[in-house]
Amino acid sequence: MSAVAAPRRSRGRAEGGWTMREVLARGADVVALGILWALACLPLLTALAATSALCAVVLAWRRGLAVSVRGVFGAALRRALGAGLRGQLILLAPAAVGTVDLLWVAATSPPMLPAAAATAAGVLALGGSCAVGARFCALLGRAALDADRGERDPQSLGRARPILREAALDCAAHPVRTAGAVAAMVVVATAVLTVPVLLPLGAAALAMIAAGPPRARAASRA
Numbered sequence: 001m002s003a004v005a006a007p008r009r010s011r012g013r014a015e016g017g018w019t020m021r022e023v024l025a026r027g028a029d030v031v032a033l034g035i036l037w038a039l040a041c042l043p044l045l046t047a048l049a050a051t052s053a054l055c056a057v058v059l060a061w062r063r064g065l066a067v068s069v070r071g072v073f074g075a076a077l078r079r080a081l082g083a084g085l086r087g088q089l090i091l092l093a094p095a096a097v098g099t100v101d102l103l104w105v106a107a108t109s110p111p112m113l114p115a116a117a118a119t120a121a122g123v124l125a126l127g128g129s130c131a132v133g134a135r136f137c138a139l140l141g142r143a144a145l146d147a148d149r150g151e152r153d154p155q156s157l158g159r160a161r162p163i164l165r166e167a168a169l170d171c172a173a174h175p176v177r178t179a180g181a182v183a184a185m186v187v188v189a190t191a192v193l194t195v196p197v198l199l200p201l202g203a204a205a206l207a208m209i210a211a212g213p214p215r216a217r218a219a220s221r222a
Contacts, residue, residue: 026061029069033057034200036073046077048091048137049084051207053077055141056148058207076144079157083140086160091133098125128171130185131178134210135167141211177212184209 033054040050056076060067101122105115140163146152171178185206192202 034203052080095129
């Protein structure tokens with residue numbers, strides 16, 4: 001049985017309003033989601049798959065669906081595991097090159113022009129990997145959510161490269177939004193590392209950043 005139910009119906013409240021009980025319930029869901037994500041990321045190789053599952057839950061919330069956080073997260077994690085592992089291995093190469101490049105500049109004292117070129121290349125490789133990886137997680141999470149609802153063929157989740165290609169093209173088509181998303185991710189990650197208790201909120205914020213702005217059709221749903 002799907003972990004996602006039909007869109008919520010508002011009863012006894014103004015349209016678009018939230019009751020205090022719903023606010024508290026959503027806050028508890030965010031905390032539970034952050035803990036689940038942190039536990040699923042512990043093997044490290046499952047980080048992208050776990051983030052995809054995180055995005056699936058956030059996308060379900062955006063669509064106004066009544067969801068079981070644990071159910072949707074677990075189902076999306078299982079569906080995204082194969083493609084997530086392959087996508088992570090593909091993205092690891094440019095991320096590692098960018099990191100080594102920046103470490104080389106920091107550890108040595110090359111001439112100004114080579115240092116500037118190496119720094120730019122390192123930032124581009126590392127930032128590009130983060131941006132494409134974040135968008136990849138959002139697309140994979142959306143695909144996993146649609147597969148759980150019977151709106152997508154689950155077999156399509158076994159291929160990482162088409163989703164990676166779509167994520168890269170989407171990032172290239174919106175460079176300003178991509179740069180802003182990377183900057184926001186850096187700020188959120190820094191805040192979480194500085195104050196670890198912010199992890200649940202930070203995890204949900206990262207998922208919302210990766211998912212991008214809501215689509216018009218999703219925003220127009222009752």
